[in-house]
Amino acid sequence: MLGRESMETFVTVYGNITVRKLFAGPELEVLEYEYDEGYFYLVAPRSDSGVKTYEVRTGTLRLVAEGKELFPGDLVALESGGEDLHVHVNKGTRLLVHAYRVHALRGTLERMTATDAVLEAIQAKDNFTGEHSLRVQHLVRLMALRMGYSGKLLRHLLDAARFHDVGKVFVPDDILNKPDRLTPEEYEVMKRHVIDGDSLIRGKIEDGEHVWEIIVQHHEHLDGSGYPQGLKGDAISQSSGILAVADAFDAMTAERVYWPVKSVEDAVEELKRHAGLRYDRAAVSTLIEVLKDKGILE
Ligand SMILES: [Fe+2]
Ligand SMILES: [Fe+2]
Incomplete structure (x- = not known):
């Protein structure tokens, strides 16, 4: 126009x-x-x-x-x-x-180039995380549109979905790709991905501050059992709640050779069981609607 x-x-x-x-x-x-x-x-x-x-x-x-x-x-x-x-x-x-x-224009171009570099870093480090991020972003888009997201809020949430595990580039390969259960010490290192990623996002990509606010809460749980801060209830943003549900669903159903993959039905049951405790109820029911709509769930 x-x-x-x-x-x-x-x-x-x-x-x-x-x-x-x-x-x-x-x-x-x-x-x-x-x-x-x-x-x-x-x-x-x-x-x-x-x-x-x-x-x-x-x-x-x-x-x-x-x-x-x-x-x-x-x-x-x-x-x-x-x-x-x-x-x-x-x-x-x-x-x-x-x-x-x-x-x-140059400012915009530089930010775009920085964004590409971040994406390449994730992909090069760990192909699985790269593809997982893409699938999570796709699910998040379908959920967010149903929940009325648009404009900047939608863009921030989609960028957060795309980059939510970017901090894994700092996790040592032997922990990231370990075929067995992580020891408590290793798990602590893995958890740092929600803190360490900020250096790649804040001030690096467009509106990085807002995008990071969503990313940093993607492993928080409503009942306070999540990390890194153990936030509860309303202290967790709606955007992070949507991301958390899409992330958990993909993590449960995606093939990664060494962990037992759940069926879509079992993953949905698990999310329902934790709805209102760990996961945002509205986000869980929206995910279910999206899966039914796409014919992935009966
Ligand atoms: Fe994560
Ligand atoms: Fe993830």
Whole structure:
């Protein structure tokens, strides 16, 4: 959707230019320029990092220095610090102008790259955790949509689901992949994944603070028997409650050679048994609805 349109005509020594503002955002401005016949300059961005593209919509435009003619669909891009471009336009020529502020985009790109790096780290460390995270995110999405999540809240919860076990990259391989039951000491090391992951999330991915608030509670239980803080009841966020149920379901039903895998029915029974004690009731019944809806559960 385009923003509110505004129109202004500028009288220049070269002739008139009518400028319509089609969209104005913090990172991008879209304008349309319409010219009288004459010589003009296409201006390079003045901010210290930006790009402006000029695309011919109608009419023709000639680059004076090169003598080259541009037609509808042709595009010129000018970077900040570059030369303005001297052009000749015919009457009625219209240009579509995109002005990007690159430094704003760069922040977003850096955050995206950081996110990719985190994902690669999980995958490389432990393929199972990588795939488990994807399945949990998928279930969480279906549950959250049913529970009315949207916008930022939904995005934070989905990122939390995707990264909930990211701290496992710090767990030594012999503990992470141990085929037998963990000793109490080893279990303590394993539990640290909900604390240690924060260095990979907070300040690293977009809205990392909010995403981490959800992740850090994904092993808390309503009755206070969870970790790391032993939080109770309302102290655990609804988002973490949803994540905890999807996580537990996948952990019980996913094939990992060395632990007995439960059937979907048995896993659901187990979740029901602990609903209201460990797990949020609404989250458990929503999971059951999702599984029935998908034909996974009768
Ligand atoms: Fe976990
Ligand atoms: Fe998990």
